[in-house]
Amino acid sequence: MKILFASAPGYGLTLPLIPVVWAARAAGHDVLLATTAEIAEVSARAGLPVVDVFPGRDVWTDLLATIKDGAAPDPDEPEEYRIARQHQGPFGLFTAAMTEGTIEAGRAFGADLVVYPSDHGTGALAAAALGVPALEVGNRISWSARDLSWRTEHADFLDSDLVTLMREKLGIGDAPVNVIARIDPRAPSMGGLRADEEPADERDGAPWWPMQFVPYNGGSVLPEWALRKLQRPRVAVTLGTVVPAMSGISSLKVVLDALGGMDVEVILAAGAADVSELGELPENVRSVGYLPLSAFLPECSAIVHHGGSGTTAAPLFYGVPQLVLPSFADNPMSAERVVERGVGLSHDPSAVDVETLRKLVRRLFEEDSFAVAAAEVRAEIAGQPSPSDVIARAVAALG
Missing domain, CATH: 3.40.50.2000 (Glycogen Phosphorylase B;)
Known part of the structure:
Protein backbone atom coordinates (compact mmCIF):
# COMPACT_ATOMS: atom_id res chain seq x y z
CA MET A 1 0.00 0.00 0.00
CA LYS A 2 1.12 3.55 -0.72
CA ILE A 3 0.51 5.88 2.21
CA LEU A 4 0.80 9.64 1.90
CA PHE A 5 1.50 11.43 5.18
CA ALA A 6 0.68 15.13 5.09
CA SER A 7 1.78 17.51 7.83
CA ALA A 8 2.27 21.19 8.57
CA PRO A 9 5.79 22.67 8.79
CA GLY A 10 6.15 22.94 12.56
CA TYR A 11 8.24 20.74 14.83
CA GLY A 12 5.37 20.18 17.26
CA LEU A 13 3.00 19.38 14.41
CA THR A 14 5.17 16.95 12.44
CA LEU A 15 7.53 15.21 14.85
CA PRO A 16 4.72 13.36 16.70
CA LEU A 17 3.66 11.89 13.34
CA ILE A 18 7.09 10.48 12.44
CA PRO A 19 6.83 7.29 14.59
CA VAL A 20 3.58 6.53 12.74
CA VAL A 21 5.39 6.92 9.41
CA TRP A 22 8.14 4.62 10.66
CA ALA A 23 5.54 2.05 11.68
CA ALA A 24 4.03 2.09 8.20
CA ARG A 25 7.43 1.74 6.54
CA ALA A 26 8.46 -1.08 8.89
CA ALA A 27 5.27 -2.91 7.93
CA GLY A 28 6.39 -2.85 4.29
CA HIS A 29 4.25 0.00 2.96
CA ASP A 30 5.55 2.67 0.61
CA VAL A 31 5.43 6.03 2.39
CA LEU A 32 5.83 9.65 1.42
CA LEU A 33 5.72 12.66 3.74
CA ALA A 34 4.35 15.88 2.24
CA THR A 35 5.43 19.00 4.12
CA THR A 36 7.47 22.16 3.52
CA ALA A 37 9.96 24.71 4.89
CA GLU A 38 12.57 23.61 7.44
CA ILE A 39 10.55 20.55 8.42
CA ALA A 40 11.12 18.98 5.00
CA GLU A 41 14.84 18.63 5.75
CA VAL A 42 14.21 17.70 9.40
CA SER A 43 11.92 14.87 8.28
CA ALA A 44 14.40 13.69 5.67
CA ARG A 45 17.02 13.40 8.40
CA ALA A 46 14.61 11.06 10.18
CA GLY A 47 15.10 8.63 7.30
CA LEU A 48 11.88 9.43 5.44
CA PRO A 49 11.19 10.13 1.77
CA VAL A 50 9.90 13.70 1.74
CA VAL A 51 8.40 16.05 -0.83
CA ASP A 52 8.46 19.82 -0.36
CA VAL A 53 4.98 20.85 -1.49
CA PHE A 54 5.58 24.61 -1.32
CA PRO A 55 9.24 25.06 -2.27
CA GLY A 56 9.11 28.60 -3.60
CA ARG A 57 8.39 30.33 -0.32
CA ASP A 58 8.99 29.69 3.38
CA VAL A 59 5.47 29.54 4.80
CA TRP A 60 6.79 29.10 8.35
CA THR A 61 8.67 32.40 8.11
CA ASP A 62 5.53 33.97 6.65
CA LEU A 63 3.57 32.69 9.63
CA LEU A 64 5.98 34.17 12.18
CA ALA A 65 5.96 37.49 10.34
CA THR A 66 2.16 37.52 10.26
CA ILE A 67 1.90 36.86 13.99
CA LYS A 68 4.57 39.38 14.92
CA ASP A 69 3.77 42.21 12.50
CA GLY A 70 0.20 41.59 11.36
CA ALA A 71 -0.99 40.57 7.92
CA ALA A 72 0.64 43.13 5.66
CA PRO A 73 -1.19 43.29 2.31
CA ASP A 74 0.64 41.93 -0.72
CA PRO A 75 -1.06 42.52 -4.08
CA ASP A 76 0.91 39.67 -5.67
CA GLU A 77 -0.39 37.01 -3.30
CA PRO A 78 -3.10 34.62 -4.47
CA GLU A 79 -6.49 35.27 -2.91
CA GLU A 80 -6.52 32.22 -0.66
CA TYR A 81 -3.10 33.05 0.76
CA ARG A 82 -4.17 36.62 1.51
CA ILE A 83 -7.42 35.47 3.18
CA ALA A 84 -5.57 32.94 5.30
CA ARG A 85 -2.94 35.46 6.44
CA GLN A 86 -5.58 37.97 7.47
CA HIS A 87 -8.29 35.82 8.98
CA GLN A 88 -7.57 32.13 9.37
CA GLY A 89 -4.51 31.87 11.62
CA PRO A 90 -1.62 29.44 11.19
CA PHE A 91 -3.56 26.40 10.04
CA GLY A 92 -5.41 28.38 7.42
CA LEU A 93 -2.11 29.69 6.11
CA PHE A 94 -0.75 26.16 5.80
CA THR A 95 -3.93 25.04 4.02
CA ALA A 96 -3.75 27.87 1.51
CA ALA A 97 -0.07 27.32 0.79
CA MET A 98 0.25 23.53 0.87
CA THR A 99 -2.96 21.95 -0.42
CA GLU A 100 -2.33 22.13 -4.15
CA GLY A 101 1.20 20.75 -3.87
CA THR A 102 0.08 17.98 -1.52
CA ILE A 103 -2.64 16.86 -3.93
CA GLU A 104 -0.16 16.86 -6.82
CA ALA A 105 2.34 14.84 -4.79
CA GLY A 106 -0.32 12.35 -3.72
CA ARG A 107 -1.51 11.91 -7.28
CA ALA A 108 2.02 11.38 -8.62
CA PHE A 109 2.77 8.98 -5.77
CA GLY A 110 -0.43 7.01 -6.35
CA ALA A 111 -1.55 7.26 -2.72
CA ASP A 112 -4.01 4.66 -1.44
CA LEU A 113 -4.41 6.30 1.98
CA VAL A 114 -3.74 9.79 3.39
CA VAL A 115 -2.67 10.18 7.02
CA TYR A 116 -2.61 13.65 8.59
CA PRO A 117 -2.75 15.45 11.97
CA SER A 118 -6.11 16.79 13.10
CA ASP A 119 -4.95 20.40 12.76
CA HIS A 120 -3.81 20.04 9.14
CA GLY A 121 -6.77 20.77 6.86
CA THR A 122 -4.58 20.14 3.82
CA GLY A 123 -4.54 16.41 4.58
CA ALA A 124 -8.33 16.16 4.63
CA LEU A 125 -8.67 18.17 1.40
CA ALA A 126 -6.00 16.06 -0.29
CA ALA A 127 -7.79 12.83 0.64
CA ALA A 128 -11.06 14.23 -0.75
CA ALA A 129 -9.38 15.37 -3.96
CA LEU A 130 -7.63 12.03 -4.47
CA GLY A 131 -10.75 10.03 -3.63
CA VAL A 132 -8.91 7.83 -1.12
CA PRO A 133 -9.57 7.06 2.57
CA ALA A 134 -8.03 9.14 5.33
CA LEU A 135 -6.65 8.45 8.80
CA GLU A 136 -6.61 11.47 11.14
CA VAL A 137 -4.05 11.49 13.94
CA GLY A 138 -4.33 13.76 16.97
CA ASN A 139 -1.04 15.32 17.99
CA ARG A 140 -1.80 17.39 21.09
CA ILE A 141 -1.57 16.44 24.73
CA SER A 142 -3.82 19.29 25.89
CA TRP A 143 -6.82 18.73 23.60
CA SER A 144 -7.95 16.75 20.59
CA ALA A 145 -10.67 16.86 17.97
CA ARG A 146 -12.83 14.86 20.41
CA ASP A 147 -12.96 17.85 22.76
CA LEU A 148 -15.46 20.68 22.74
CA SER A 149 -12.61 23.16 23.15
CA TRP A 150 -10.98 21.95 19.94
CA ARG A 151 -14.26 22.04 18.04
CA THR A 152 -14.98 25.57 19.23
CA GLU A 153 -11.51 26.74 18.21
CA HIS A 154 -11.63 25.11 14.77
CA ALA A 155 -15.31 25.35 13.83
CA ASP A 156 -14.96 28.55 11.81
CA PHE A 157 -11.98 27.20 9.89
CA LEU A 158 -13.47 23.79 9.11
CA ASP A 159 -16.47 25.49 7.51
CA SER A 160 -14.71 28.63 6.26
CA ASP A 161 -14.63 30.69 3.10
CA LEU A 162 -11.02 29.61 2.70
CA VAL A 163 -11.90 25.91 2.55
CA THR A 164 -14.75 26.65 0.14
CA LEU A 165 -12.37 28.65 -2.04
CA MET A 166 -9.75 25.89 -2.02
CA ARG A 167 -12.33 23.28 -2.99
CA GLU A 168 -13.49 25.43 -5.90
CA LYS A 169 -10.01 26.39 -7.08
CA LEU A 170 -8.65 22.84 -7.00
CA GLY A 171 -11.74 21.15 -8.43
CA ILE A 172 -12.54 19.22 -5.26
CA GLY A 173 -16.14 20.37 -5.16
CA ASP A 174 -18.27 18.64 -2.55
CA ALA A 175 -16.22 15.43 -2.51
CA PRO A 176 -16.39 14.06 1.06
CA VAL A 177 -13.49 13.13 3.29
CA ASN A 178 -13.74 9.39 3.98
CA VAL A 179 -12.18 9.16 7.45
CA ILE A 180 -11.76 5.52 8.42
CA ALA A 181 -10.73 6.46 11.98
CA ARG A 182 -9.43 9.26 14.15
CA ILE A 183 -6.56 8.60 16.54
CA ASP A 184 -6.27 9.94 20.09
CA PRO A 185 -2.70 9.47 21.39
CA ARG A 186 -3.33 10.79 24.90
CA ALA A 187 -3.15 8.67 28.02
CA PRO A 188 -6.65 7.89 29.38
CA SER A 189 -6.17 9.94 32.53
CA MET A 190 -4.99 12.88 30.39
CA GLY A 191 -8.20 12.94 28.39
CA GLY A 192 -7.52 10.06 26.02
CA LEU A 193 -9.26 6.77 25.36
CA ARG A 194 -9.01 3.48 27.22
CA ALA A 195 -7.84 0.57 25.11
CA ASP A 196 -11.42 -0.79 25.04
CA GLU A 197 -13.09 2.59 24.40
CA GLU A 198 -13.78 3.60 20.79
CA PRO A 199 -16.61 6.13 20.47
CA ALA A 200 -17.97 7.26 17.12
CA ASP A 201 -17.32 10.85 16.12
CA GLU A 202 -20.64 12.69 16.12
CA ARG A 203 -19.66 14.62 13.00
CA ASP A 204 -19.43 11.70 10.60
CA GLY A 205 -19.56 8.46 12.59
CA ALA A 206 -15.84 7.71 12.15
CA PRO A 207 -14.54 5.69 15.11
CA TRP A 208 -11.95 7.02 17.53
CA TRP A 209 -9.03 4.68 18.22
CA PRO A 210 -6.50 4.98 21.06
CA MET A 211 -2.77 4.97 20.30
CA GLN A 212 0.40 5.05 22.34
CA PHE A 213 2.28 8.34 22.12
CA VAL A 214 5.87 7.68 21.06
CA PRO A 215 8.15 10.72 21.31
CA TYR A 216 10.43 11.66 18.46
CA ASN A 217 12.48 14.85 18.64
CA GLY A 218 15.40 14.14 16.37
CA GLY A 219 18.49 11.97 16.39
CA SER A 220 22.00 12.77 17.52
CA VAL A 221 25.40 11.39 18.34
CA LEU A 222 25.14 11.31 22.12
CA PRO A 223 27.67 13.39 24.04
Missing part, protein backbone atom coordinates in the same frame (compact mmCIF):
# COMPACT_ATOMS: atom_id res chain seq x y z
CA GLU A 224 29.76 11.50 26.58
CA TRP A 225 28.07 13.14 29.57
CA ALA A 226 24.65 11.87 28.50
CA LEU A 227 25.67 8.31 29.39
CA ARG A 228 27.63 9.17 32.50
CA LYS A 229 26.28 8.11 35.90
CA LEU A 230 24.61 11.08 37.57
CA GLN A 231 26.18 12.60 40.67
CA ARG A 232 23.18 14.81 41.48
CA PRO A 233 19.64 15.32 40.19
CA ARG A 234 19.34 16.46 36.58
CA VAL A 235 16.83 19.10 35.46
CA ALA A 236 16.00 19.79 31.82
CA VAL A 237 15.13 23.32 30.71
CA THR A 238 13.71 24.19 27.29
CA LEU A 239 11.42 26.65 25.51
CA GLY A 240 10.95 24.46 22.43
CA THR A 241 11.38 25.95 18.95
CA VAL A 242 8.52 28.43 18.60
CA VAL A 243 8.83 30.51 21.77
CA PRO A 244 12.47 31.56 21.14
CA ALA A 245 11.54 32.58 17.58
CA MET A 246 8.52 34.56 18.74
CA SER A 247 9.49 35.96 22.13
CA GLY A 248 13.19 35.32 22.63
CA ILE A 249 14.72 33.53 25.61
CA SER A 250 14.88 36.29 28.23
CA SER A 251 12.30 34.41 30.30
CA LEU A 252 14.96 31.76 30.95
CA LYS A 253 17.01 34.17 33.07
CA VAL A 254 14.95 33.70 36.22
CA VAL A 255 14.83 29.91 35.65
CA LEU A 256 18.59 29.60 35.39
CA ASP A 257 19.21 31.96 38.30
CA ALA A 258 16.92 29.82 40.43
CA LEU A 259 18.37 26.47 39.38
CA GLY A 260 21.89 27.86 39.55
CA GLY A 261 21.50 28.14 43.31
CA MET A 262 20.44 24.50 43.71
CA ASP A 263 22.48 21.29 43.95
CA VAL A 264 21.36 20.02 40.53
CA GLU A 265 22.77 19.50 37.04
CA VAL A 266 20.88 21.68 34.54
CA ILE A 267 20.63 20.84 30.84
CA LEU A 268 19.62 23.91 28.85
CA ALA A 269 18.25 22.98 25.43
CA ALA A 270 17.70 26.36 23.76
CA GLY A 271 17.99 25.25 20.15
CA ALA A 272 19.55 27.78 17.80
CA ALA A 273 18.83 30.70 20.15
CA ASP A 274 21.74 32.93 21.15
CA VAL A 275 22.12 32.31 24.88
CA SER A 276 24.75 35.04 25.26
CA GLU A 277 21.95 37.50 26.14
CA LEU A 278 21.49 35.53 29.36
CA GLY A 279 24.95 36.54 30.52
CA GLU A 280 27.34 34.17 32.23
CA LEU A 281 25.53 30.91 32.94
CA PRO A 282 25.69 29.34 36.40
CA GLU A 283 28.38 26.72 36.92
CA ASN A 284 25.87 23.88 37.04
CA VAL A 285 24.21 24.73 33.70
CA ARG A 286 25.20 22.82 30.57
CA SER A 287 24.02 24.60 27.40
CA VAL A 288 23.51 22.03 24.62
CA GLY A 289 21.81 23.99 21.83
CA TYR A 290 19.48 21.66 19.95
CA LEU A 291 19.86 18.23 21.51
CA PRO A 292 16.90 15.86 21.34
CA LEU A 293 15.10 15.56 24.66
CA SER A 294 15.26 11.78 24.38
CA ALA A 295 19.06 12.01 24.74
CA PHE A 296 18.88 13.15 28.36
CA LEU A 297 15.27 13.38 29.56
CA PRO A 298 14.97 9.73 30.71
CA GLU A 299 17.54 10.41 33.45
CA CYS A 300 16.04 13.73 34.54
CA SER A 301 14.32 14.25 37.89
CA ALA A 302 12.29 17.17 36.47
CA ILE A 303 11.83 19.37 33.42
CA VAL A 304 10.99 23.09 33.24
CA HIS A 305 9.38 24.13 29.97
CA HIS A 306 6.90 26.35 28.13
CA GLY A 307 4.00 23.92 27.69
CA GLY A 308 4.37 22.97 24.04
CA SER A 309 2.38 19.85 23.24
CA GLY A 310 5.32 17.64 22.30
CA THR A 311 7.45 18.98 25.14
CA THR A 312 4.64 18.22 27.59
CA ALA A 313 4.07 14.73 26.20
CA ALA A 314 7.72 13.59 26.21
CA PRO A 315 8.17 13.69 30.01
CA LEU A 316 4.85 11.86 30.37
CA PHE A 317 6.31 9.05 28.22
CA TYR A 318 9.42 8.93 30.41
CA GLY A 319 7.61 9.45 33.73
CA VAL A 320 9.35 12.73 34.57
CA PRO A 321 7.59 15.38 36.72
CA GLN A 322 7.36 18.80 35.09
CA LEU A 323 7.06 22.50 35.83
CA VAL A 324 5.21 24.37 33.09
CA LEU A 325 5.63 28.11 32.55
CA PRO A 326 3.06 28.46 29.76
CA SER A 327 3.59 30.89 26.92
CA PHE A 328 0.80 31.10 24.32
CA ALA A 329 -1.35 29.08 21.90
CA ASP A 330 -2.25 25.77 23.58
CA ASN A 331 0.49 26.09 26.22
CA PRO A 332 -1.88 27.15 29.05
CA MET A 333 -4.12 24.16 28.29
CA SER A 334 -1.13 21.83 28.48
CA ALA A 335 -0.29 23.34 31.85
CA GLU A 336 -3.83 22.77 33.06
CA ARG A 337 -3.68 19.09 32.06
CA VAL A 338 -0.36 18.66 33.89
CA VAL A 339 -1.66 20.22 37.10
CA GLU A 340 -5.04 18.45 36.98
CA ARG A 341 -3.38 15.04 36.61
CA GLY A 342 -0.85 15.77 39.34
CA VAL A 343 2.20 15.08 37.17
CA GLY A 344 3.60 18.55 37.74
CA LEU A 345 3.11 22.20 38.57
CA SER A 346 2.54 25.42 36.67
CA HIS A 347 3.14 29.13 37.21
CA ASP A 348 2.64 32.33 35.25
CA PRO A 349 6.10 33.03 33.75
CA SER A 350 5.58 36.79 33.92
CA ALA A 351 5.05 36.63 37.68
CA VAL A 352 7.60 34.03 38.78
CA ASP A 353 10.70 35.00 40.72
CA VAL A 354 13.82 33.10 41.73
CA GLU A 355 12.65 31.99 45.17
CA THR A 356 9.21 30.93 43.92
CA LEU A 357 10.73 28.86 41.14
CA ARG A 358 13.11 27.15 43.55
CA LYS A 359 10.19 26.26 45.82
CA LEU A 360 8.27 24.77 42.89
CA VAL A 361 11.21 22.64 41.73
CA ARG A 362 11.88 21.48 45.29
CA ARG A 363 8.25 20.39 45.52
CA LEU A 364 8.72 18.21 42.43
CA PHE A 365 11.75 16.60 44.11
CA GLU A 366 10.39 16.27 47.62
CA GLU A 367 6.70 15.46 47.22
CA ASP A 368 6.34 11.85 46.10
CA SER A 369 2.92 12.40 44.55
CA PHE A 370 4.37 13.97 41.38
CA ALA A 371 6.71 11.09 40.62
CA VAL A 372 3.96 8.56 41.45
CA ALA A 373 1.46 10.25 39.12
CA ALA A 374 4.06 10.57 36.35
CA ALA A 375 4.86 6.85 36.67
CA GLU A 376 1.16 6.02 36.47
CA VAL A 377 0.76 7.99 33.25
CA ARG A 378 3.89 6.38 31.83
CA ALA A 379 2.37 2.96 32.49
CA GLU A 380 -0.90 4.03 30.85
CA ILE A 381 0.96 5.14 27.73
CA ALA A 382 2.90 1.86 27.57
CA GLY A 383 -0.39 -0.06 27.68
CA GLN A 384 -1.94 1.68 24.67
CA PRO A 385 -1.86 0.19 21.15
CA SER A 386 1.38 1.06 19.37
CA PRO A 387 1.62 3.02 16.11
CA SER A 388 2.35 -0.32 14.41
CA ASP A 389 -0.90 -1.72 15.80
CA VAL A 390 -2.83 1.28 14.51
CA ILE A 391 -1.32 1.09 11.02
CA ALA A 392 -2.11 -2.64 10.81
CA ARG A 393 -5.65 -1.98 11.91
CA ALA A 394 -6.13 0.82 9.39
CA VAL A 395 -4.87 -1.37 6.56
CA ALA A 396 -7.15 -4.23 7.68
CA ALA A 397 -10.11 -1.85 7.74
CA LEU A 398 -9.50 -1.06 4.08
CA GLY A 399 -9.65 -4.74 3.18
